Amino acid sequence: MREFPSTLHNTPIISNDNPDLSDMDQIACMPLDVTRPFKFDDGVIEEFLTYEDRIIEGEIQQTILWKRSEIVLHTRGKTPDDFTNTTKLTQNFYDRYKIFPLEEFNINPILSERLQEQVQHLMDYIQEELAIFPAHLTLLLSTGPVPPHTDVPHDQVSKFHNKGLEPSQIKIILNLEDYDDSLFFMKYGTWGKSLIPEIKYFEKEKHMPAETNCFAWSENFHRHGAVFEDNKTYRAIISIQGPLDKEKHKLIIENSFKKYKSNVVAFEMGNNETFVWNR
Numbered sequence: 001m002r003e004f005p006s007t008l009h010n011t012p013i014i015s016n017d018n019p020d021l022s023d024m025d026q027i028a029c030m031p032l033d034v035t036r037p038f039k040f041d042d043g044v045i046e047e048f049l050t051y052e053d054r055i056i057e058g059e060i061q062q063t064i065l066w067k068r069s070e071i072v073l074h075t076r077g078k079t080p081d082d083f084t085n086t087t088k089l090t091q092n093f094y095d096r097y098k099i100f101p102l103e104e105f106n107i108n109p110i111l112s113e114r115l116q117e118q119v120q121h122l123m124d125y126i127q128e129e130l131a132i133f134p135a136h137l138t139l140l141l142s143t144g145p146v147p148p149h150t151d152v153p154h155d156q157v158s159k160f161h162n163k164g165l166e167p168s169q170i171k172i173i174l175n176l177e178d179y180d181d182s183l184f185f186m187k188y189g190t191w192g193k194s195l196i197p198e199i200k201y202f203e204k205e206k207h208m209p210a211e212t213n214c215f216a217w218s219e220n221f222h223r224h225g226a227v228f229e230d231n232k233t234y235r236a237i238i239s240i241q242g243p244l245d246k247e248k249h250k251l252i253i254e255n256s257f258k259k260y261k262s263n264v265v266a267f268e269m270g271n272n273e274t275f276v277w278n279r
Ligand SMILES: [Fe+2]
Pocket: 149, 150, 151, 224
């Protein structure tokens, strides 16, 4: 059975919004125009999973409130402790938009040589194809339903780091061949005890062009979440957090919009009175 996240206040309905797409802030998810999809070599994701006992745990797992495996691939730090200590990693996440000297960033040293090479391939791909510095680069594997959320910590919401650059959260979705339409996006402003959440599922047929597996998600507005089906749903996502090369990102989202306008997940925001940048 498909399991919905337990934190949902009310059962969601499928949104029938058909926005005019005059405003990029309406977009919850857009495929990105790249020259090729990213892929790890065969067996690499399985090998990453063998590090499960040495990944983020404890404090972070409790604060994020949902079951998942998350392996830090690249961040600011040097020692094995820097890549597993939850306090340090949380701080790194909070500091993801700050600029630090490049030499302070490293690939996770606890990974095998083969996996470190694979992370380097990923970093090269990000540099060639995307417009973000991977200040906090992780591989996430779903192990349960995901409550709707945005990736911005509560106390950073009002900062609007990527104002005017939405959609601005960069994700690479792996193993799309096994994906079963379980990820969803939630319309901004429909989250709350007295509201009926409006969602749209991220569907293989509609939203995933074959030539790309890179996507930009809403950072400040529409939440994302997922239902989970045990032994079936297997979702692996690379989450890239860090400062955007703003000019290059603008160009990428403009080109991507032209190419993939009919593949976006988007919601009507026009008459939503809570939708204002300068709260
Ligand atoms: Fe997320």
